[in-house]
Amino acid sequence: MTCSSVRWIAALVVPVAIAHHGLRKGSLDRSGAAAGFLVGFLLTLANWTFLAMLLTFFLSSSKATKFRSKQKQKFEDDFKEGGQRNWRQVLCNGGAAAQFACLYMIECGCHEHPIDFHEHFHSSVLALAVLGSLAAANADTWASELGTVLARGQPRLITNLRKVPTGTNGGVSLAGTLASLLGGALVGLACWLTQLAALGDRSLATRPPQWPLVTVGLLAGLLGSTVDSLLGATLQFSGVTEKGVVVERPGTGVRPISGRPLLDNHSVNLLMTIVTGCLTPLLAHALWPAGLH
Template structure:
């Protein structure tokens, strides 16, 4: 009736509203300024201009570039100027990792996946790297430390000594002796760790023992080196046979700090007394003119000859020969490895082990002491005799203590000698009062005190 006035709103679309050409941009701009708070309410923020994000990104990138450049410059400066300072620490870490004493944090390829040739090549490269780094590392540690100790000894002598002879060569320890006192023990313990003759704790205490004995007298060092080298070789001799009758058998010996203390503690104490009383230097044995230095020197000879003689007797005498040992207190036959058991071969090797230490002491005296001094001193060849006697008496005393104060039993299930009484163990000899370490300590102390008295009474 009125066309155009009444129409169906459901069927026809609503009329379009007129909008400005920038209307959509305004909506987008306003929508972009809305943020949602924690409570869920809309919060209007200040709209950002379209050019501001690019400026912020540019500033961030410039700051990152400046930071990277400055860190690179700092790293290079530290590597150039402070690299030699940290090199010994890095070299020490890599050396300990190569020796297996320090674990690596990075993942290492397993030997099964590398193959035989790859594993052999990797081992050869590691060994060559250790051989190259080892002398450099020892020198880097020993040279500054020896110079520091030399300067300290000179300062001590000049400040606390009132005599004019305080700066004499006989009083002030030269830097070469400091250097030898540091390098020699380091070389010995590294060799012992590689050969599994020492544990890490035994190596730590061995450095102290070696330092004291090398600083005091090179003849003491000769005794220590001879004992350490020959006893390690004797321990590895026919090791497969020793596994059958020794309960606590260890491959290579692997002496810990307790064993080092029991075998070398008495010698280290006598070496400290030698340093205090006679100073550093080699002196011939002369009980008339130089009683105290001679007494201490023969005491150290007795300690190492007894320890070496006992080691040779137990390690070589137990696997050489076909006859069963006899108990030293009763004379009855006992199984191999029994504490207090002796054999003719064991007695012979005990004297021979002490004789080797005496030869080392004798050669060191002949080489280090002046010929003019040796010409007016008593003969030095009795060092060989008392070295052999120290090894023999030390081994016999060790056997007596082991047969009486150390428990020995035969474990039927395992077929070996044990030092504890438990089910299935047949008692052989002794009571459980001392262990093997205690017996070695008592033997070294007794021979360290007895050998000088014997030498003083019989020295020609």
């Protein structure tokens, strides 16, 4: 595996800038900044497209978290001003993408390759896995952070469509579903535009079209949010206190709503990004145009 000096420098400088920005804006605490540097280093070193997707996820999810934060404080038990993320949250959202990026570097080196299942099968599979995991993470964040405050009426539990309090794990709404689609599509758009810029028209002239990256990002976002909701509704406890605050742990005065206390929010996010990252290449392979060969 050989990487240019420009990539090494960028892989050191860019993650430091991201971590510093997160600390200054309150999006990350110190442990989150350290974990963010590690994730950013691996993704930047592997592929410029991976960096673009990471930046899209980090910046857009941070904005979504801060959107109407005072309103969220009323029903979120673990509310933090600015959505300050620690190392667990960073690794459970970006760790899967970092692992796929490591496999990409080992298998394909530190280069950009077009999505082409005929000529670049391994790089296509691993790049799509990175796209899937980051699109899912962004879509889930958009759904939970925007859907909860934009939805009209109470969400419904994904397993039985019963109305549940806002903030319940596994609760879905039309606003949240639309937000997840847009969040995933935005990561796919960043991936597509960076592919075009990094590879150029000549390299892509005889390759399959790259625009389906946007569609794949959208579908990966929907898939990730669905997996997250199913896990949350069944394996993650949700209860409501006497004050109407939704909590994730059983206790005195807590009325159970759904799920069992087997997983927490971090483990659900980790499983969701891994599952979506693994399934996205299969989804893309079924949808991708053949191109010119």
